[in-house]
Amino acid sequence: xxxxxxxxxxxxxxxxRATALLLGALGARVVVNDLGASxxxxxxxxxxxxxxxxxxxxxxxxxxxxxxSVATRDGAxxxxxxxxxxxxxxxxxxxxxxxLRDRIFHKMNEDEWRAVLDVHLNGSFYVSRAAAPFFKxxxxxxxxxxxxxxxxxxxFGQANYAAxxxxxxxxxxxxxxxxxxFNVRSNCIAPFAWSRLIGTLPSxxxxxxxxxxxxxxxxxxxxxxxxxxxxxxxxxxxxxxxLAVRGNExxxxxxxxxxxxxxxxxxxxxDSLQSHALPALKRAFTxxxxxxxxxxxxxx
Numbered sequence: 001x002x003x004x005x006x007x008x009x010x011x012x013x014x015x016x017r018a019t020a021l022l023l024g025a026l027g028a029r030v031v032v033n034d035l036g037a038s039x040x041x042x043x044x045x046x047x048x049x050x051x052x053x054x055x056x057x058x059x060x061x062x063x064x065x066x067x068x069s070v071a072t073r074d075g076a077x078x079x080x081x082x083x084x085x086x087x088x089x090x091x092x093x094x095x096x097x098x099x100l101r102d103r104i105f106h107k108m109n110e111d112e113w114r115a116v117l118d119v120h121l122n123g124s125f126y127v128s129r130a131a132a133p134f135f136k137x138x139x140x141x142x143x144x145x146x147x148x149x150x151x152x153x154x155x156f157g158q159a160n161y162a163a164x165x166x167x168x169x170x171x172x173x174x175x176x177x178x179x180x181x182f183n184v185r186s187n188c189i190a191p192f193a194w195s196r197l198i199g200t201l202p203s204x205x206x207x208x209x210x211x212x213x214x215x216x217x218x219x220x221x222x223x224x225x226x227x228x229x230x231x232x233x234x235x236x237x238x239x240x241x242x243l244a245v246r247g248n249e250x251x252x253x254x255x256x257x258x259x260x261x262x263x264x265x266x267x268x269x270x271d272s273l274q275s276h277a278l279p280a281l282k283r284a285f286t287x288x289x290x291x292x293x294x295x296x297x298x299x300x
Contacts, residue, residue, distance in 0.1 A: 001232050002027035007079055009033045009070050009127060010097030012048025015146070015193055018224035019094055020052050021148035022027030023054040024061030026228060031083045033066040033097070038264045041099035041115050070097045073130075080130040090134050092142040092231040095124040095168075102157045113160045116251040120164035124171060130187075131290070132175075143186040145172045147242060152190060152241075152253055156290060158251035169242055173255070185239040187230050189255060192299065193222040202229045218247045218299050227248060247299030260284035 006023050010016040012034030019176035020032050025232050032053045036045030049065035056063035066082045068075040083090040099119050101112040135141030150158045151165030168188065194216045203294060223245045229235055230243075242253040262280045 001228065004028045004091040004231070005031070005083050006092040006094065006231055007031040007033060007066075007088050007090065007127065007131070008094040008096060009079070009123065011052055011094075014038060015191055015220040015223045015227070016096040017052050017095070018220035019064070019096065021056060021203070021226045022221070022224045022228045024056030024063055025059060025063070026232075028231075029062040029087045030056055030064075030090075031066050031079065032063050033079050035066065035067055035069050035097070039099060040101050041119060054190075056090050069167070069248065069270065070095075070127050073126050073250040076123065076126030076128045080128060080134070084134065089138065090131055090141070091115070093127055093131050093144070094227050094231065095127055096146045096227075097123055097142065098146065100161060102159075102161070102243065104157050105132050105159045108159055116160035117164045117167075121167045121171070128175060130296075132179065132184070135179065136182045140183040141179075141185075142231045142235070142243070143175060144170070144186070144227050145169075145186070145188045147172075147188040147190050149192075153289065153291045153294050155292075169255075172242075173240050180239060184297045185230075185235070186240055187235075187240065189223060189227060189230070189244040190209070190242060190244040191222050192244070192295070193220045200205070214299060222247060246295065249300050278285050 001023065006028045008016050008020040008023065008030060012018040014236045017032065018028050024030050032049045036048050037043050044067065046065065049067055052064040052066040054197040064082065064086050066079050068078045070076050070079065080090055092147045092152035097119055099116060101116050102111055117172050128143050131141065145168050146163035147169045148161065151162040152169065155162060172186045179186065192215065226243060226245045230238060242255065244251040260281050260283065262277050268277060
């Protein structure tokens with residue numbers, strides 16, 4: 001990691017902060033990007049980014065604060081340019097910036113939908129796209145994106161967040177396929193860790209309280225260790241993958257592949273689909289589960 005230049009978005013708090021601090025401690029030169037908005041995306045404050053940058057420098061590292069928004073093409077370009085202007089190159093990006101605007105689907109409005117997609121999905125695209133020409137020219141680079149089991153598996157009241165996070169997984173895979181010829185890697189992390197955003201989730205029922213208690217036992221630093229590793233040269237063989245980090249557990253998440261098929265020599269009609277295809281295929285259907293139901297054990 002020594003002297004690599006890495007941009008970390010949303011680095012003022014939580015996983016982003018832990019990642020930036022670890023990268024700095026490992027010898028990377030870090031662009032600490034954070035708009036300083038609230039958990040729902042309102043407002044702006046340079047304080048969080050500047051504080052993290054000061055901590056890295058005070059510990060003997062190199063860092064610069066940046067407060068541009070990832071949600072616009074110009075803002076993302078300015079973030080990447082800040083790395084190039086300050087340090088002469090860019091070697092890695094950790095797309096971590098995010099907001100939450102949870103709402104049950106039939107009540108979700110367009111602003112809540114667009115705001116979350118703009119930060120998570122569009123932001124990951126804009127920053128990655130701004131870095132891509134530099135990676136291509138120098139024949140190397142690494143991208144780490146934060147997806148979520150809310151998108152990979154499902155959750156209540158998060159249609160905007162889930163759509164963005166599942167889109168990020170597809171974006172990462174496409175980047176990996178397109179940019180592998182230039183020695184550019186793109187991977188995703190589905191993190192479990194206590195953060196400012198997690199703290200905004202409901203905690204009214206006993207099940208919700210237990211879930212949040214489990215989340216509090218999982219630290220941002222545990223996710224940061226994997227994010228920093230994926231940026232570094234030690235992960236050169238990892239590309240196009242989705243890793244879940246849950247406490248001290250690191251898991252490879254599955255990606256869609258055919259799991260069952262049926263064939264009819266004469267084609268299908270409504271009756272044969274119901275009488276033959278459905279009974280053969282339904283054993284392979286994915287249950288309508290949420291992330292807490294799939295990850296139902298205590299973190300290790």
